[in-house]
Amino acid sequence: MDPSNELWIVRHGATEWSRDHRHTSVTDLPLLPEGEQVARSLAPRLAEVEFAQVLTSPRLRARRTAELAGFPDAVVDGDLAEWAYGDYEGTTTEEIREDVPGWTVWTHPVPGGETAEDITRRLDRVIARARGAAGPVLAFGHGHALRALAARWLELPATDGRHFRLDTATVSVLGWERETPVLRCWNS
Template sequence: MSPPGTAEVEDQLWLVRHGETEWSRNGRHTSTTDLPLTDVGVAGARTLTGPLAAVDFAQVLTSPRQRARLTAELAGFPDAEIDADLAEWAYGDYEGLTTVQIRESVPGWSVWTHDSPGGETAAQVTERLDRIVARARAATGKTLVFAHGHSLRALAVRWLGLDVSEGRRFTLDTSTISMLGVDRGTQVVRRWNVQP
């Protein structure tokens, strides 16, 4: 309970981006390619244990990709429930490419504003991440999710009720914790991109 005159704020949805992979280190778009964590990624995932162990979560969900599942396991959640809705934005023909490489043929390209041939549309990403928002809202306590850079940024803006393209305004590093919550009925960002 907050003292009189302070905001009633509740942490409801915690986001963890997976540890480093070779492609995340090199800025390559990684969705369906199921890469392992690097040694740095493993070490980063282990640093998450302390901050997360002190919290009682009603549900813990993870992307089906091994980089997210292993991060969950190393952070102390080996039984995290796999939810395909948390998978990374599917980049289609741009899988494995950097933004610089893509912009050689599509100047100004961004996943937030342009199509990815053979990949997901912003509407498809919105639809599946809205299901995660609904799961978190329906939970009787805090929800923890382990997922990816673009999908978590998109999830955050959908939590806020914004268009998925607004995810471009949030940067998100590997092995970080972010918290979304509710302040007097308004869904808010409590903390973002926090290194343990």
């Protein structure tokens, strides 16, 4: 374990569906103008760090956030895609709960989508690559997947990501205290 192997994560800027609290995984929505503006504002902050590698989800909203934040050549990594919502794509939690009381992506099945085990496998590959890098890694992605990624970094079940609220266009840093993985900064 190398303490310089931090994993910096950035949730994409706001889209129409993130603003409206609609589950968005495979639907490729553009950033709202305010999402683009906030993504641009991340550039000076991220420029202060020399990243060994910069990764992005394949979705337009993440790739555009990376570009506006100063990383147009970010490497597309399918493992950073959002938790696949299957039949719940485009719906809100409130709409789902009309049929499935108490539903959350963390606690209930997602018909036609991914399980916690599926996302764990993907995110563990991201973590292995970040921990093997020759310095800090920057990753642009999505709300639920990045929350699950933080839980996995901390060696917790992916479903413990439910404890980490993550707003759009925020920066978080996963790092180390000696040999223990920690949250250095969250949702800032």
